[in-house]
Amino acid sequence: MGLDMIRKASRNAALAAAALTASAAAHAAYDVDILPPGSPIAQQIYDLHWAIMWVCVVIFVIVFGAMFYSIFKHRKSVGAKAAHFHENTTVEVIWTVIPFVILIGMAYPATKTVLEMKDTANPDLTIKVTAYQWAWEYDYLQDGVKFNSLLATPRAQIEEWEKKGEAKNPDYLLEVDNPMVVPTGKKVRLLVTSNDVIHGWYVPQLGINQYGIPGFVKDTWFKADKPGTYRGQCSQICGKEHGYMPIVVVAKAPEEYAAWVKEQKAKAPQAAAPAQVAAGSPSTGAVATTAAAPAEDPNRKWTTDELKALGEKVYAANCVACHQATGKGMPPAFPALDGSKVVTGAKGAQVALVLNGKQGTAMASFARLSDSELAAVITYTRTAWGNKAGEVTPAEIKAARKG
Template structure:
């Protein structure tokens, strides 16, 4: 009877272990199957290794508990005295080797498939930057930045948090389904990590180095991820959103994006001849500051002591020369988290944010900077660079 109860107990334990992954997957504790063939391969490999580990645990603990029960002292068991059993040593060496080989073969096949970026249909360059992503479509003359779209009020707890809190962006990465997409990944500053669980893609973006990854999405939809590397103060504010579309929808989006970029270029060219009033520059500058600057320098311009300098009341934004102020935004500040915004903002946006910073929070300099001033500053910098090269 005792032996029968023991058998029933072990059957119950085994059933619980086997069913646990399914329960965990439904509760969000396990890996997800994802929406790509490679993500399913990763999931199947994960489950295979898990079941092998369960089987090993079942056998090892089963033998251990049986031995403890069967050969306990109260039953008069006497410990055997033996040493250097050749058979035992062969067995406990051969069996682990066989298990490791059985695990290594499917794992190697999956890892090789994950690294195979050949025969891709689309190539997209992904650049990590504190704290945003830059996407560039090779051969299409399309590129844009993708920034966190969650409002500051939600982050500060003033408003209720949305369904996709800290996982929403202004410009998602748009790709077609059923096409092999090759990603080239790098970084402008520190190490970031582009991670989308549904694709089984997680690659570090490293300054001065190009990493590769790929995906082929089976189902249309919106898929979310995050930077998975501790990359600084706003690490948690660097989400990834990928929108996968049918090919026809993707083609329409791509055409629209090209037209949008062409119109933006025309508007930027026109802004060089425009003289905007202080009120309009302040309005545009406030919007740009909230989206690009406030994460470090705070909405009130006070900065973070010891990390990011205050702009309110600072020499740079009050009595300092305007060209020095412009240079910090256009060129960035070497050795700090202050990056160059020359290619991230238009001349009009840079002019507006400089004007805003010099007239907000009590700075009140009355200085007005126009897009033409920014354009002239950039041109001067290019001339100096050319003369140095000569």
């Protein structure tokens, strides 16, 4: 009996070990280095990192060499007798001055890179990046394109509390619905801000990690050398879904980029006229972050079923993390929508809550969504599960925005 159990346990352990090795072999991601750089700044960072690493390695070998030599030679068990020397000003001056000189040698190239990173003047293109809990909004100030970028990995691949999740996508958690698209070889200036809490726009291969701070705009820049896809994530803890707001930047040749812009504009016929941006003057003062609605066709007529269908999608992308697919939420921090007084009550109150968010809670403003998306998702919550309240139209959202 006892032996049997042990045998069974060891067989299970062996199977588990085999499974681990197999999975390790499958993607063998034992990377030990900074990812291949995709911009000139990232290249400098890469080189700086290796320069300082080599300095460390040399010091490491010398210092630890001395220490371990001493540990092996100067031990009592091999008969070492303790010397009694101490205090030697010459030695102490030497080991103070040498590190100092090495540091100056390191500081010089680092300073050059810092100054270059800070030089956001004369960009070819400016994109305003606004962070939300938990999505990114990209606003192409010259080209008049504006959209949201959300995690595209289905929740069924993520949540495994009750049962094993679906097979994970190759870019699990690093994939979005709408990537930021930029032209290669052009200086792209980013104006990074946030609508709610502090986030971090972090794409290591482009050498960028910039906090988005609510109420302030900070600028940074990059230039993608060659076409490719660069992935990153939010770098500053921003609440529950911090691990689920990836960033994807797709760099395309300038002509392809132009075609992409055209296509985006075709999708949104009533696009706002491009804003005028004064190039080269980093604006870091306080600004109001009232999110205007993304452009869309205001004349389209929606049926209730169309609204519900779109609403379900919007809900899955924006709301499900807190309020859950079942609408039961995770009380008390994330209240249930199923049977909620707000959701089943007067339209106006719910619209206002979704548009403005609720101070002091994790309920953010969703004004960044379009009128029809908001109408759809509100309609969906008012009719899904056990809820039997009426639909809300895009026109009502538009009116509420103005009011």
